[in-house]
Amino acid sequence: MAVYTHLGSERLAELIASYDVGELVSAKGIAEGISNSNWLIETTGRDGTGARYVLTMYERRIDVTDLPFFLGLLDHLAAEGCAVPATIHDRDGAACREVEGKAVALIEFLPGVSPSEPSPAQAHSAGRALARVHLAGTRYPHTRQNPLTAENSAGILARFSESRLAGIDPDLPATAARASDIARQMLGGLPESIIHSDLFPDNVLMLGDEVSGLIDFYFAANGAMAYDLAVTHAAWAFDPRGETIDAAVGRALVAGYESVRPLSAEERAALPLLAQAGCLRFVASRTEDWFDTPGDALVRRKDPMEFARRLEFYRDAGQGAFA
Amino acid sequence: MAVYTHLGSERLAELIASYDVGELVSAKGIAEGISNSNWLIETTGRDGTGARYVLTMYERRIDVTDLPFFLGLLDHLAAEGCAVPATIHDRDGAACREVEGKAVALIEFLPGVSPSEPSPAQAHSAGRALARVHLAGTRYPHTRQNPLTAENSAGILARFSESRLAGIDPDLPATAARASDIARQMLGGLPESIIHSDLFPDNVLMLGDEVSGLIDFYFAANGAMAYDLAVTHAAWAFDPRGETIDAAVGRALVAGYESVRPLSAEERAALPLLAQAGCLRFVASRTEDWFDTPGDALVRRKDPMEFARRLEFYRDAGQGAFA
Structure with missing residues (x-):
């Protein structure tokens, strides 16, 4: 539960510009994920009304050769109507990019909170x-x-x-x-x-x-x-x-x-x-x-x-x- | 840079209900602040169109007797038109509440990113x-x-x-x-x-x-x-x-x-x-x-x-x- 890598805002803005999601408005490192760094990203959105995403940087444990399986699965399930976040593909169509030697993916933000005591x-x-x-x-x-x-x-x-x-x-x-x-x-x-x-x-x-x-x-x-x-x-x-x-x-x-x-x-x-x-x-x-x-x-x-x-x-x- | 206290979503929803800000929609612990826990909170907003806040829990270093000075200052500066986040007061008018023995404040969320290499x-x-x-x-x-x-x-x-x-x-x-x-x-x-x-x-x-x-x-x-x-x-x-x-x-x-x-x-x-x-x-x-x-x-x-x-x-x- 941490952000393992420091990504400066200039570097983040550059990365976000690789996607057709508008301009970077806000980025907060979030305490989520066991072995990844995650940022909650806000952009101006494609239409200027604002949009949110989770940026995940794959740090450890995850074998990057498995990423196409995981990210493709999210897209498949989202397309089938399951309640999972779809991945955002960059302007070249890739679901996954590399920043400072590490794989990153931009993923749809979904609302909701996790129950601590589920009913x-x-x-x-x-x-x-x-x-x-x-x-x-x-x-x-x-x-x-x-x-x-x-x-x-x-x-x-x-x-x-x-x-x-x-x-x-x-x-x-x-x-x-x-x-x-x-x-x-x-x-x-x-x-x-x-x-x-x-x-x-x-x-x-x-x-x-x-x-x-x-x-x-x-x-x-x-x-x-x-x-x-x-x-x-x-x-x-x-x-x-x-x-x-x-x-x-x-x-x-x-x-x-x-x-x-x-x-x-x-x-x-x-x-x-x-x-x-x-x-x-x-x-x-x-x-x-x-x-x-x-x-x-x-x-x-x-x-x-x-x-x-x-x-x-x-x-x-x-x-x-x-x- | 961490979230020091676990606050279950049920407890968070209850806390948010003390404020006139709509219902809890999302809560992410954010890696910000030296000695506080912070959550980026999203609610349905007063008018149902959504609103965001930062919830800060004061953990260490900060003397809680100083909180009225700090939180009052934010309100004063915001009212004078300075670019600082105002505090959100609860339904009883308080800028600060207590959760699990710790002081918390709900603070306006402001867009923007911090420059790593300022121009x-x-x-x-x-x-x-x-x-x-x-x-x-x-x-x-x-x-x-x-x-x-x-x-x-x-x-x-x-x-x-x-x-x-x-x-x-x-x-x-x-x-x-x-x-x-x-x-x-x-x-x-x-x-x-x-x-x-x-x-x-x-x-x-x-x-x-x-x-x-x-x-x-x-x-x-x-x-x-x-x-x-x-x-x-x-x-x-x-x-x-x-x-x-x-x-x-x-x-x-x-x-x-x-x-x-x-x-x-x-x-x-x-x-x-x-x-x-x-x-x-x-x-x-x-x-x-x-x-x-x-x-x-x-x-x-x-x-x-x-x-x-x-x-x-x-x-x-x-x-x-x-x-």
Whole structure:
């Protein structure tokens, strides 16, 4: 959550002039995005009545060879009527430019705020929006392999000894020990599309109870649609520490999803395992980050236990987690 | 440059509802301000056509008992036609509210971007805007003593031994040794008003060559107007390392200022000494911060030598620095 690169206003004005969006009026670095720098940009607009955009500079983690996939996906989904920001192409038609050696994209600004404590009505709207992305995603011609499989997560966790894991929390080794078992049970064959993979409430903009935008598609990949729904369930339906489920929010999310795209019996049956696999991914990435981030760093480390607890909940409750 | 406090969107919407500005539409934490959290807020506006504001939460360094002085000053200057953002008062007429134990203010959003490499035309406009603030400031009924006098700066530097100062830079002790001498020469009796005290290009918003807003008045206090002009000269007319003066920018700044408020002979004669005192203040505060900030902290330490070099320049060049 920071602006990693200083871009002077003269340089910004020059960059904005590469697009047919009017002249630069205002630019504020915004505290958004995990590993990108972002600016909220205002211009005079094409017609002089003003327009706003988000300028994203890709700093780390994101492989720039994936950018055409991500930016093309936004354009595809926006064209299909999904609530996602379209990219603005420059005067030469490119969705992506280079500034000071880094890739940048100018992206449509969408109104809305992210709920901190989502209501069932908001979860229902998010479920509908996710299903629409899945349906539209089946028509996206490009592919990206999901690097965050359960097998991959199990591999990450296997690198840390039981005692190191216990150093984070005494309950973590037991959850980590289930990783390879979860990975082994994962079935192929569920219907696939492009999945968001990271649809936390932070990545959903809402006006009142209605989704105004889904953002941050930088984990998007090909994958099982029901897995994406299960990940979203895990991200929305618990208190922050992962101790208590908000069953009404979870039910509304799935109901909203099914109002647009009903699940098959196989998909429904797979939800508890898919949710465990989704939690496993966050347990693995947060454990890895924990050991990579000094305890006294200014960046707050995210506790892997928040998702280890959710994982245990899905394991214990089975279908009950979705009832 | 950060957002220090997380404010959930529900809490933000509730706060915004205390003001007659319409409903919350968007809120982005912005990377601005040294020790405050700031959000760029969009609402539906009083008339439904949309409006933007900056919400500032006062985190540190700022003494909340000074807030009525600072916020009242913005209202006074805006009412006098100066290019500063007015504060928005809540439904009860208050300029300042409390959220989660911290003071917050909703402030008008002004368009414009800060120049990284100001041109003479931009410096001329900044000089005019500063002079207008000085003239309007004489009619502001409240007072705040300037805690950043030359004497105060000399006192800070006297706390560090020559060898500690030399550890920052071998040339720093010689500059620090002049501190008490500069403080002793400072004369009272120059015409006073409310001074900004920190008008770096960062704190000036411009549209093209014209000032659209002066911001960040949290160092404002009563003081000599010519001192404020000299500080602004030191902040604008050098390369970042303080090695080379851009005489054309400096001349334009003073000419712009004098086109609105001509300097007296005494003020002009005092400029070289006032500029040294202004530099001394940044040398002192940066030296103090240097020793307070670990070398490996994520916050970049500002080099006191950037202003020690400027100080030596003003000392050597005298009136030539303004010619």
